[in-house]
Amino acid sequence: MGAPVGTTTSQLPDSPSTQIFDRDQAEAYVAMICFKHGPPRLHGVELEWTLHHRNDPGRPLVANDVSLALGEHAPKTINPQSTHAPLSGGSLVTVEPGGQVEISPPPFVSPAALIAAASTDASELAGLLDTYGFVVGQHGIDSHRPPMRLLCLPRYDAMQSAFDRVGPQGVHMMCSTASMQVCLDAGEGEDVARRWRAAHALGPALVALFANSPEHGGHRTGWASSRLRATLGTCPPFTSPPAPTDDPAAQWARMAMEAPVICVRGDGPSWAAPPGLTFARWVSEPGSVGRHPTYDDLDYHLTTLFPPVRPKGYLEIRYLDMQAGSGWVTPFALLSALMARPSTVDRVLDLTESTAGRWLEAAREGMADPALRHTAAQIAQLGADSLDCLDFTSAQQAQVIDDLARRVGTSSSTRRWSA
Template sequence: MSNPGESDPTPITSARQLSGWFAAGSKPRDAWRIGTEHEKFGFRRDDLVPPPYEPGGIRAMLEGLTAFGWEPILDRGNPIGLKRGEASVSLEPGGQFELSGAPLLTLHETHAETAAHLDEVRRVAEPLGLGFAPLGFHPLARREDMPWMPKGRYAIMRQYMPRVGAMGLDMMLRTCTVQVNLDFGDEADMVEKLRVSLALQPLATALFANSPFMEGKPNGYRTLRGKVWTDTDPDRTGIPAVAFEDGFGFERFADWVLDVPMYFIMREGQYIDAAGIPFRAFMEGRAEALRGHTATMGDWADHVTTVFTDVRLKRFLEMRGADAGAPAYLTGLPAFWVGLLYDDAAQKAARALTAGWSVDEIRALRNAVPAQALTATIAGRSLQDVARDVLAIARDGLKARGLGEEMHLDPVDAIVATGQTQADRWLDRCARVWGGDVSRIFGEAAV
């Protein structure tokens, strides 16, 4: 695997190259695929402590998985990820184990890929005395209890995050997500998909809420992970208003990303700290700390991965709003978005449903959802009520694909019908069954 920043050494000589980088992701409908990513917390089964990188921890997990045909990815000699075909396994800063799935044609394939990955993880983890649980926020560990993985970019981010938000280190160390990556046909299709998915991302955050505990106690939120993202780094997170402005497209988005502060560039296998420097200043030769380095398209590709908007535009669209959850919801999340965005009639219906919502209303909803989940309101309607309409649209969109995929929405439909998220169920278990002992969540959430 190429080192960051060195995959494309082409010098940037025009801003047109940057918008062209996004435009190159446009694909005909028959090439559209589904890429699902999910993270999970490791824990030692004897004491529930997060496993270190080594000994007997995350490094051993990576090395053990090579028996299934995975090839290691190294950072300064340390295995920090795996590659097999178009799929990869990577590490978040606190050792959260992530599957970045291959681009697949159907949700049935997504479901099978997730099941196969979890089986491999269990087979390697059990002899090590480890388990893994997909939850949105670590229910027990303090920030200082979490290990740090030996990835060069994380050392830079660790120093920078406290300068721009109170919860950036919590985002890095104590959160897990599930996201789906989807394609677009052309610029107009990208714009409509981005607007629909940004408007409905707070609904996805509510539906998949799964982080009601912190340091062994209820935390007052249904999704603490959702709250964390509201106080991480305002320069690169949230719902960018530019996406809803007249004339928005690849060029306008590239112009916006140019002013997002950088984290690093990579040269000769080494990370160079560029934290806080806008990419525009680097590209124009005004960044004193990067004097002597020419901005390349590889640098741009790396920089785009450090933009953490609720929906991220790369050469595809990443839906980033949901907590990690039980295996059924790891397929339910892509089912939700595929149903809405991979059928023309469904996409237009979703756009019509959200077209009257202002950016301020969507942002206010995003801020309300972490605590209120489906009881939050927009345009005079509860999210639970909105969700009924949205799920009906998504189900019709999946039916129109004619692949029998609508079954994967069933767990999400159950949440809408009852108003009870995964978080609500955990809170009920804690009060009625566990006697307040939050640590019991690991035994029940382990995959």
């Protein structure tokens, strides 16, 4: 989603197996590949659901049953012999450690076209699962089962081992949570830092507005978004939102170097990293692993970082609970509209100034927090007024406006919700 500014062939590694000998070299590479500049054009979404037996939603899953239901669309992580064919709208299906299913359609310039493709694939996936007696969950965390790992692979063994040393939230994140992720271009020039700040500043108010995970494993948790609670607690401070900055690429690169290495891939069954190993330490003390890290190792390390917004050459906004049914359309459309124009981004930064740091309050209280409720109403109003700058159909706009009005507790016909 865009091309790196100032990239030259000499700045890229000769191959993924090229060794890294210098931290500055590694940081420059991370900054370059994670923040690719260009005018905002593309829109993406990833939709994840917990998976349940229709007649007994608390019953544990069996990997072979899930693989049979997905057929040729099953990922190789659950069926190594699968062709992993895309769904008809272009989405690939993935299966997460606890059996959650996820679809990732290709990005579209047109957000309306993306909604259509993702909706088609969500319906197709539901049909495949229904044939084998499965249904997808309606919440951002498994409301029926405690965390149970379905996939026993070296990556997930290493992740759980590392996260268990921190606390119980990591296994909850891995095995019980279901999020929706909105993917937008980072932007160009000075707009990148503003868009990065806005994507984070929106977080608490949007978490509150779309909190959808108050119950886990059959019990009320006392949190409006138990999913975000689990995510933030997985491996702090690296799963926490970063401090505001004018240079997000450099900040992210430093954080990646200082974050713990979760997996060291090899030929054996264990990929567990030595306790206390960071990527910076691996670069400076290769004897701790037995070899120098490579760019392929660095690329893989980046996939084990789970912040609220992850730069992947574009902005992957990860802090939203999955919604029931087609409810994901509203937060996708709202974020797309709020981030569409520089003037709207600037307005977002103004409206969210007082609540940009209220992440825990958002996860715990949701819209019961007065400050977050006020900000949420303001950004919902701004988003509703900005929908027509994109190509949403009139039906899509009406659906989004009605849903936003319901969430902020007013009438869609009023259209001045934040007064």
